Structures are given as structure tokens and as C-alpha cells.
Amino acid sequence: MKTANNRLDIAIKKLYTAFHDDCLHPECCKQCAVGNILDHSDAWKHFSDDHGSTKLNYIGHVNETFGKRFNGYTPSELLLIEVTFLKACGYQLPLHFKNNKPENPTNKDNLFKGLQAVIELLCELDKSPNVMDYTKLFDNLRISKKSLVLK
Template structure:
């Protein structure tokens, strides 16, 4: 499947960060959006709190001007970060008291799974991590559908 360039770039950066151990949820430069933005922290000024979906004044201005950062609007970047942090098990927005210092690779992978699902939703394409297509499998129970939709 051919992915849009912004999604392909984002997935490449996240894949590399995950395997190099450079994916750190509570660090603005090494979280999901930090990695997408080439480990810069300028994106943090789009919101007042890490993990918040609410734009700051600066974020509102950039959003209204139609600015894109690495192909994503400010609202999209904040949503990517929310998906990642919540997938890792953090409560949002992220405060020093809500940090989970016991994160492991499984937690990070769960966060990345939510990010990939959101990126595919943004592009209006099927989830590239959904392996049910490979096995020609359709869930029969509503519980299985809920699990797939959460991923």
C-alpha cells in the first residue's frame, strides 16, 4: 500500500525511535510528536500542557493560518501526542505527578499502535497494522470489534 508522504515519514521516524530506544513519552523532543518533528521542541508551544488537545494562543494562530509542521496541522500534532500518551497508559494532560516511570516496550508499542491507527484515519486509509486483512478474518462478536477499534 502506498502511503502519503507525511505518514510514511512519520512512521519511519517513529519506527527508528522505537528501535533505537529514543521514544520517551514525557520528553518533548523524544515523544511521538517530538520524533516526528526531528527531535525539536518547538511544537510544545502549540499547547500549554503536554498531552492536552487544547491549542495555546500560538497554536490557534498557526492553525488559523493553515500552517503545517512536517505535514501536520497543530490540531493533528496534538491529537497524535494524545493518542501516543494515552496508549502508553498516561493520564492526560501529562503532569509530573501523572508520569509513569515504569514504562516498558509493550507500553510504548501500545502507544505507537494507537498513533498508527490515528495516522491511517487521518489519511482515510485502512490501518496498516490491522493483520485481520492478511488472514481474511472478520470478527463475529461485538467484544472483538471493540478491541479492534481501540487499537
Template sequence: MKTSIRFENAIAKLYTAFQNETLNPEDCNRCAIGTILDNKDSWRHMTDIHGSVQLNYVGLVHQNLGRRFNGYSPLELLKIEASFLKGCGYRLGKHFCHKPDCIDKTILFNGLCEVVATLCQLDHIDNVMDCSKLFGHHVAKPRNVTSPVLENCEF
């Protein structure tokens, strides 16, 4: 599978941060985007709420000027960060971002899996973390169950 340079660079930086235990969703320099942007926090000025995918004025100016930061547009950066936070168990809303009680290595890994999925989506490639094709298993989408027999069942 052919991937972009920005994808390769982002994955390498995230892998190193995860292995060195420097990844931290509460630190703008060491979160997913801070890591991708060489441990700089300038990206945080592009939105008013941590975890939001809504650009503020500064973010819109950069977006409309076509600026790229290590290959990613401001909107793409916010999407990547939001996916990381969601994967780490944060509850994100239009006007808030609530963090989970604790963050351990497993939770950070879950966040990274979401980031990788988002990076793949942004580059229009198959999710490299998805092993369903490897094992020949495809997860079916849940169907609406309207059977009266199953209606009162607890799953």
C-alpha cells in the same frame, strides 16, 4: 495501499526511534511528535498541557494560518501526541496528564500502535496495524447485556 509522503516519513522516523530506543514520552524532543518533527520541541508551545488536544493562542494562530509542520497541522500534531500518551498508559484530562509508573519497550510499542492508527485515520486510510482482514476476523462491538441470567455474572 497508497499512502502520503507525510505518513511514510512519520512512520520511518518513529520506527527508527523505536528501534534505536530513543523514543521517550517524557522528552518533548523524543516523544512521538518530537520524533516526527526531527527532534524539535517547538510543538509544545501550541498547547498548555502535555497530552491535551486543546490548542492555546499560539497553536490557534498557527492552525488558523494554515501552517503545517512536516505535513501536519497543529491540531493533528496534538491528536497524534495524545494517542501516543494514551497508548503508553497515561491518563489524560482537560487539566492534567498523569504518567504511568513505568514505561518499557512493550508500553512504547502499544503507544506506537495508537499513533499508527491515528496517522492512518488522519490520512483516511485503513489501519496498517490491523490484521483482522488478513485473518478474516472482525471484532464485534460489545452488546448491552440485559439478560437477568447474565446480569450477575462476572466476566
């Protein structure tokens, strides 16, 4: 799947690979959605005081203000990506031992929901059509079915 945006293509490829290689883990800063997008770096975790928060701290604000990008993404975009991933995987945010979380964090169904939500967000950020939207396939089937009936 190719899109018009290079950072989107690269991020989707990294997330897809991580999912299929069992290297996607919501509770690990290097293996979560953002950790995988940033090549298993955990530097992004210093942009907020709470894992699972979109509120930038001082370090996050400084990087954002100076226009710093990490693999094409701003600090606020990275935090939004992580929050989207965690919520879709079934976590109560911010991540804290007292808050609810899934019984099995690496359950493939939960991870797929997280992957799907993140890819949808990445497409929105880049103003691209959602590559995970399968409804267009059904539209084509309906058109084909109608044309068969008319013949």
C-alpha cells in the same frame, strides 16, 4: 510498507526507527511521538499550555489559522497525535506529576501500544487503511484453509 501518502510514510518510518533505536520516550518533548515526527524538535509544545492536551493556546491558534504545517501536520493534529500516544502508553492526561503514569515509561510493551495507536490515528488522518491491522492476514488464512478442505 508503502502507502499512498508521503507524510504518512515519513511519519511511520520515523516512529518505527525511534522505537527500534530506543529513542521513543513519552515524557521528553523531543523523543515523544510528535518530537520524533518533527525531527526531534520541541517547537510543537508551545501550541498548548498543558502537555497532553488537545486545546490549542494562542500560539497554536495563530499557527492553525494561518495554515502552518509542521512536516505536513497542523498544530491540532500534532496535539491529537501526542494525546493518543500518551493515553496508549498508560498516562493520565494532562501530564502532571500528580497524575497517574506508568512505572517504567520506556517499557517496550507500553511504547508499542503507543506506537500502534499513533499509527492507527495517522492512517485515519490520511484516510488510509491501517497498516498495523493484521486481521486481514487471518482472513487470507481462512480462505486458504476452506479451499484446502474443498479439494
